[in-house]
Amino acid sequence: MDDDDIIAMLNDLIETCKDGEQGFQVCAEDISDPDMKAFLLDRARTCAQAAIELQEHVVGLGGEPETSGSVAAGLHRRWVDIKSAVTGKDDETILDECERGEDVAVKSYRGALEKDFPLALRSMVEKQYKGAVRNHDQVKALRDRVRTAKNIAR
Numbered sequence: 001m002d003d004d005d006i007i008a009m010l011n012d013l014i015e016t017c018k019d020g021e022q023g024f025q026v027c028a029e030d031i032s033d034p035d036m037k038a039f040l041l042d043r044a045r046t047c048a049q050a051a052i053e054l055q056e057h058v059v060g061l062g063g064e065p066e067t068s069g070s071v072a073a074g075l076h077r078r079w080v081d082i083k084s085a086v087t088g089k090d091d092e093t094i095l096d097e098c099e100r101g102e103d104v105a106v107k108s109y110r111g112a113l114e115k116d117f118p119l120a121l122r123s124m125v126e127k128q129y130k131g132a133v134r135n136h137d138q139v140k141a142l143r144d145r146v147r148t149a150k151n152i153a154r
Contacts, residue, residue: 001117007063009112010054013125014066016108017051020044020135023101030089036142040098043135050128057121092150095143102136 001009024044028037055065109129113122 001115003061003063005115006117006121007058007061009115009117010058010061010121011063011066013108013112013128014051014054014058016105017047017054017128018066020047020101020105020132021051023098027094027098030094031091033091033146036091036095039138039142043139046131046135050131053124053128057124092143092146095139095146099136099139099143102132102139105132106136 021044024040024047028040028044031037031040055067058065106129109125109132112125113129117125
């Protein structure tokens with residue numbers, strides 16, 4: 001990959017991180033459990049930090065770093081808000097949507113890792129990929145815990 005291709009790939013990952021940051025913040029606003037809220041806000045900060053790290057590499061390569069999330073993610077968040085208004089913003093629904101967002105992040109990082117780019121950048125992208133997988137798995141575990149509690153309460 002040449003520098004322009006690497007910059008484009010990193011900018012795509014920046015959008016993914018920004019989408020994750022915004023998605024976690026929206027979910028944190030709506031979740032009722034204070035511990036889950038704290039977890040989601042922490043994940044939002046982690047995504048923001050990952051975006052900054054990627055932006056620094058884009059600048060280092062002489063590129064203009066992305067500064068916002070994707071249009072598709074914005075539309076998805078609006079759909080989630082509409083859906084939540086109709087179905088009620090229960091914690092399970094919020095965590096379902098959060099997990100869907102992390103599915104996209106994991107897929108984006110996997111796609112990036114299939115490309116050939118410098119080892120120093122690969123190490124950073126792999127570290128962030130592992131963070132996205134961990135986020136996904138933790139959100140899924142929280143969602144499953146809420147779902148199980150709801151089923152027991154019935």
